[in-house]
């Protein structure tokens with residue numbers, strides 16, 4: 001099944017799950033910015049993903065060939081010929097750690113933080129927030145991920161399975177769902193943990209909980225923050241009133257910030 005069909009199916013599943021057991025019951029279904037976020041879902045999840053994937057994938061494959069011919073890259077990777085489950089687990093661990101690292105950079109490098117502000121300008125969180133991000137983010141993530149993943153030398157199917165699993169878990173992290181995951185929280189990220197990443201105060205959000213699928217990197221590198229008895233008071237970041245609400249200016253941010 002092609003990726004967009006998975007994306008559609010996973011999205012519909014979370015629409016239904018949020019109706020069954022919402023964490024914030026007073027949050028409207030047709031929240032502000034939902035139309036923008038549905039556009040981001042189609043654009044970032046399909047159109048822009050295909051274009052950047054094609055161009056950056058081609059550059060990475062060519063770079064791989066050049067490095068191989070210069071004997072700087074192995075012809076047989078660590079995962080070549082391995083069982084599907086082994087490839088899935090290694091791809092998940094490596095890609096999730098790389099994404100955690102890129103996410104840290106998006107917060108700590110001021111130039112990159114400008115783009116990541118679009119994701120953090122959401123004030124009412126639900127599953128659709130997962131794909132609310134600036135188009136530059138895919139360029140940064142894919143440019144830094146593709147060459148190390150190619151180096152592993154595995155097959156396309158387990159890598160695709162990791163992408164689908166990551167999409168489902170990303171929707172889960174952003175979903176308005178009242179669910180805990182028990183002791184699995186030491187391994188996996190969750191809606192309650194990720195909500196603190198979006199905290200507008202300096203208490204949680206600005207430098208905490210960078211995890212994508214896994215929470216282990218945040219526990220390992222001491223960036224985990226999760227007071228379990230409550231949630232953040234406000235989502236966003238300190239000067240988020242400068243983020244425009246209309247889609248064209250959000251996509252061109254920070255060129256045309258909102259006037260305050």
Ligand SMILES: [Zn+2]
Pocket residue numbers: 103107116119120197
């Ligand atoms: Zn972030």
Ligand SMILES: [Zn+2]
Pocket residue numbers: 119129174194197198
């Ligand atoms: Zn998020």
